[in-house]
Amino acid sequence: MKKVLRIVLIGVGFVAVALLGFVSFVAIRGIPTYDAPTIQELTIEATPARLVRGEKIARMHCIACHSGADNRLTGRQMDDLPELFGTVYTMNITQDKEVGIGNWTDGELLHFLRTGIRRDGSFAPIMPKFATMADEDLKSVVVWLKSDAAQVQPSAQEAPKSDFSLFSKLLANTVIKPLPYPDKAIVIPDSTDEVTFGRYVADGLGNCYICHSADITDYNPLHPELSKGYYGGGNKMITSDKKPIFTANLTFDEETGIAKKYTKQQFIQAVKACVRPDGSLLRAPMFPHQMTDYEAGAIFEYLKTVPKIKNDIPSKEQEALASK
Ligand code: HEC
Ligand code: HEC
Known part of the structure; x- marks a missing residue:
């Protein structure tokens, strides 16, 4: 018996030492760098249609995160990111050749937006990746980044370097x-197949599932529908005034989802303008999405087909506030 106990204790000791070793290794290693990728070079033709589409997608994703004090995309602190991640800044993605992305090729930009890997193999852990966005949409973003748009004109202003927490490093x-x-x-x-189109708008184009599933540190970017608690909400975030907020349950569960709360028209209003059916406003980090009514409505039709999840968000929030 004693011998067994000793073996168990030695085993636990080994695991503890190994864990401590791994944590120290991660603390020193920081964010990992990978082999420099082989990048498929290509030239993206800057058509007027792509420019319009690219601007729309940039308004949905890039501008809010990268907009700096000078209204160009010079980077800012991600102050809505839970402190657990450290102090994270986005970067200058204007056409400045020194501190911005003025020297990046079309191929390098596409590669980075898909994979999170830069030409030198360094990795961006926090920036969302656009793994299932259509080629045409991602190319349109690149066209916009290289266009005459005011936000991307060269600016030498550089955002401070991020100070990633041990937690972020462990995740990375x-x-x-x-x-x-x-x-x-x-x-x-x-687009005539509303459900399939709606699925693309929600997952591939809108990245709605990243926020609206159970855990922002644990989702499936290649197969969004396999993410934990897909569209069941409950992901804990923080509002701009540092209060806890949980993302909404967007499944059609009758009691806790949107089935009885929203008509299609009201849903379109919520997605495009952040207005609830009673006229009150949805809070950040939810934001108004630049979409057509058809696109937002198609998401509604798709959500009807997603497995229902029972997850009562308002009472979760009450509990979190009460325990503060
Ligand atoms: C949720 C916030 C967020 C969104 C949305 C976002 N980014 Fe970023 N981006 C970051 C962060 C943070 C970094 C720094 C790397 C990291 O820590 O992941 C970054 C880094 C980058 C870089 C690397 C710059 C360099 O010099 O290394 C590029 C390019 C970039 N983003 C482009 C974009 C584009 C284009 C979009 C829109 C399609 C976009 N980002 C959307 C947060 C964001
Ligand atoms: C950055 C995270 C984030 C992203 C991305 C996001 N949401 Fe939200 N969403 C939230 C949060 C947080 C709330 C809760 C707001 C509140 O309670 O005031 C919310 C609320 C909503 C609501 C209100 C639901 C209710 O029960 O009242 C709808 C509808 C919605 N989001 C749809 C979408 C759609 C569709 C997309 C993608 C096009 C999307 N959201 C993308 C964070 C996000």
Whole structure:
């Protein structure tokens, strides 16, 4: 008996030492760097249609995160990111050749937006990756980044360097990995099939599932529908005034989801203008999405087909506030 206990204790000791060793390794290693990628070079033709589309997508994603004090995309602190991640700044993505992305090729930009890997193999852990966005949409973003738009004109203003917490470093050494560059074309589905199109708008174009599933540190970027608690909400975030907030349950669960709360028209209003059916406003980090009514409505039709999840968000929030 005693011998068994000793073996168990030695075992626990080994695990503890190994864990401590791994944590110290991660603390020193920081955010990992990978082999420099082979980048498929290509020239993206700057058509007027792509420019319009690219601007719309940039308004949905890039501008809010990267907008600096000078209204150009010079980077800012991500103050809505839980403190657990450290003090994280976004970067200058104007056309400045020194501190911005003025020297990046079209291929390098596409590669980075898909995988999170820069040409030198360094990795961006926090920046969302656009793994399932259609090629045409991602190319449009690149066209916009290289356009005459005011926000991307060269600015030498540099955002401070991020101070990633040990937690962020642990994530970046374990679960948050670079994504593979797709080996097949990704196309925008036919918009006449409302459900399939809505799924693309929600997952591929809008990244809605990243916030609206159970855990922002644990979602499936290559197969969004396999994410934990897909569209069941409950992901804990913080509002701009540092209060806890949980993302909404967007499944069609009758009691806790949106089935009885929203008509299609009201849902479109919520997505595009952040207005609830009673006229009150949805709080950040939810934000108004630049979409057509058809796009937002198609998301509603798609959500009807997603497995229902019972998750009562308002009472979760009450509990969190009460325990503060
Ligand atoms: C949720 C916030 C967020 C959004 C949305 C976002 N970014 Fe970023 N971006 C970051 C952060 C943070 C970094 C710094 C790297 C890191 O820590 O992940 C970054 C880094 C970058 C870089 C690397 C710059 C360099 O010099 O290394 C590029 C390029 C970039 N972003 C482009 C974009 C584009 C284009 C979009 C829109 C399609 C976008 N980002 C959307 C947060 C964001
Ligand atoms: C950055 C995170 C984030 C992203 C991305 C996001 N949401 Fe939200 N969303 C939230 C949060 C947080 C709330 C809760 C707001 C509140 O309670 O005031 C919310 C609330 C909502 C609501 C209100 C639901 C209710 O029960 O009242 C709808 C509808 C919604 N989001 C749809 C979407 C759609 C569709 C997308 C993608 C196009 C999306 N959201 C993207 C964070 C996000």
